[in-house]
Amino acid sequence: MRVLLMAYGSRGDIEPMAGLAVRLRALGAEVRVCAPPDFAELLNGFGLPLVPLGPSVREMTTGAVTGAKPMPPQSMPQRAARVFASTYDSVAAVAEGFDAVVATGLIPAAAAARAVAEKLGLPYVFVSYFPTYLPSPHHPPLVWTRPHPADVTDNRALWDLNAEQMNELFREGINTHRASVGLPPVDDVRGHVFTDRPWLAADPTLGPWQEPADLDVVQTGAWIRPDDRPLPAELEAFLEAGAPPVYVGFGSMPVRDAEAVARAAVEAVRAQGRRVLLSRGWADLAVTGDQADCFAVGEVNQQALFGRVAAVVHHGGAGTTTTAARAGAPQVVVPQMADQPYWAGRVAELGIGAAHDGPTLTAESLSAALSTALTPATRARAATVAAEIRTDGATVAARLLLDTAGRQRPPA
The missing domain is CATH 3.40.50.2000 (Glycogen Phosphorylase B;)
Structure with missing residues (x-):
């Protein structure tokens, strides 16, 4: 065949x-x-x-x-x-x-x-x-x-x-x-x-x-897609060096003014007392300067990674939403286009995270969404739903x- x-x-x-x-x-x-x-x-x-x-x-x-x-x-x-x-x-x-x-x-x-x-x-x-x-x-x-x-x-x-x-x-x-x-x-x-x-x-x-x-x-x-790739050694070292970070990435979605987006994301995550893991993606998000609480990563096995982060901030693509849900990771969806508002709504309805209001994030707006995603109740709900994902x-x-x-x- x-x-x-x-x-x-x-x-x-x-x-x-x-x-x-x-x-x-x-x-x-x-x-x-x-x-x-x-x-x-x-x-x-x-x-x-x-x-x-x-x-x-x-x-x-x-x-x-x-x-x-x-x-x-x-x-x-x-x-x-x-x-x-x-x-x-x-x-x-x-x-x-x-x-x-x-x-x-x-x-x-x-x-x-x-x-x-x-x-x-x-x-x-x-x-x-x-x-x-x-x-x-x-x-x-x-x-x-x-x-x-x-x-x-x-x-x-x-x-x-x-x-x-x-x-x-x-x-x-x-x-x-x-x-x-x-x-x-x-x-x-x-x-x-x-x-x-x-x-x-x-x-x-x-x-x-x-x-x-x-x-x-x-x-x-x-x-x-099955993925058994190990995480890069540098990423493993960052994960082991402190509490679980918040992952921020937009996959194959480019964004306008990526530098400002990365800066706002770092500020928002820090406001919640968390470390930051930036995924470069097609937006080319990057860490500026020498910041010990921030790490930028390229192509990586999300199936292995998402179970080790405090929350996943992403664009709301079907694949990323499903991978985060399977891992039991709380989510903040910042929808840009197409199906992404739908997945943002589903994440909020299921109680496994928060839907950001619109595609343009600020430090204040993302911090507010993270305050919902990072609660013990949201993480418990995310773990419950993870067990239901086929x-x-x-x-x-x-x-x-x-x-x-x-x-x-x-x-x-």
């Missing part, structure tokens, strides 16, 4: 695919991953061949956030058409002989992956890593390029507007390229990409799917995928 995985996005889109890939290989499947070139080193570390998609996502997002490299002067439909075309070409070049395609990330890229699957007659699965990406009467859609109308509050009506907006942004570019490869046009872009039976790779405790709903959503649990999501998904592809494979 050969499975092609496509993820066009930040590290939070790629890590779960790596988790699924590892489990698929353990079950005897051959796996190929299509992803941005930023993640070649990550995937090569697991022996996963990478098919690079497009330019560096880190360069694009960092430039857009900091203003150092503005997006080219193209409309959203033009950019969508370009993403579809380049993704289709990259995926189609390697998809021959595969048995199934799994896709996530940007809508035009996922549409391209589905087009390749259609062309080759392969099963196609779309996966979301958080519930609110998928249409439901129980929650509104994400805000895209324009805010929801103030006079529309019904969730179904908002999802109808969401479908219209996706068609406006993506349909023309997608259909133009589909016609060029001999495929019929699609009327409903969102329904086409998501399908009637999307998968939800989120933990049922952290991100439950509510029923009844219009879609037949398959919730597998989160796809967690660890078999990638295995469930891998077995289901192999079973589905095996049943739909044409006879030899």
Whole structure:
């Protein structure tokens, strides 16, 4: 069995695919991953061949956030058409002989992956890593390029507007390229990409799917990549030198004025009487000067680290939220975009941490949030929830995928 995985996005889109890939290989499947070139080193570390998609996502997002490299002067439909075309070409070049395609990330890229699957007659699965990406009467859609109308509050009506907006942004570019490869046009872009039976790779405790709903959503649990790397010796020495520090990191989220953010974070953590562990990440957070109570770390095994910190301050990506929850570490989520406000809300609702009010932190605002996260009651609640987090999501998904592809494979 050969499975092609496509993820066009930040590290939070790629890590779960790596988790699924590892489990698929353990079950005897051959796996190929299509992803941005930023993640070649990550995937090569697991022996996963990478098919690079497009330019560096880190360069694009960092430039857009900091203003150092503005997006080219193209409309959203033009950019969508370009993403579809380049993704289709990259995926189609390697998809021959595969048995199934799994896709996530940007809508035009996922549409391209589905087009390749259609062309080759392969099963196609779309996966979301958080519930609110998928249409439901129980929650509104994400805000895209324009805010929801103030006079529309019904969730179904908002999802109808969401479908219209996706068609406006993506349909023309997608259909133009589909016609060029001999495929019929699609009327409903969102329904086409998501399908009637999307998968939800989120933990049922952290991100439950509510029923009844219009879609037949398959919730597998989160796809967690096994990680047994030891912590660096310098980090071990810092951890052993005092009380557990507060971890602060924003993963693959760049931030504007990273120096000010790092300075505010250090001040806030110190105000709570704690040491500081900064994760550089795509924000390039750094310790300034010689500060014995602060340490900066690069790429590190968060699964090994988070059980040894007092709290985790982060952007609210699905992977970081799940890893911190599994470790029983109290959290402060400073949401920047996309699914991150959802995870901030869930952390607060579950009582395992605090949701920071908005994406811009100050020393005062972060200190206030930490005062909630660092209480004994929050840590006790985090430990209780940790015991409920499932660890078999990638295995469930891998077995289901192999079973589905095996049943739909044409006879030899």
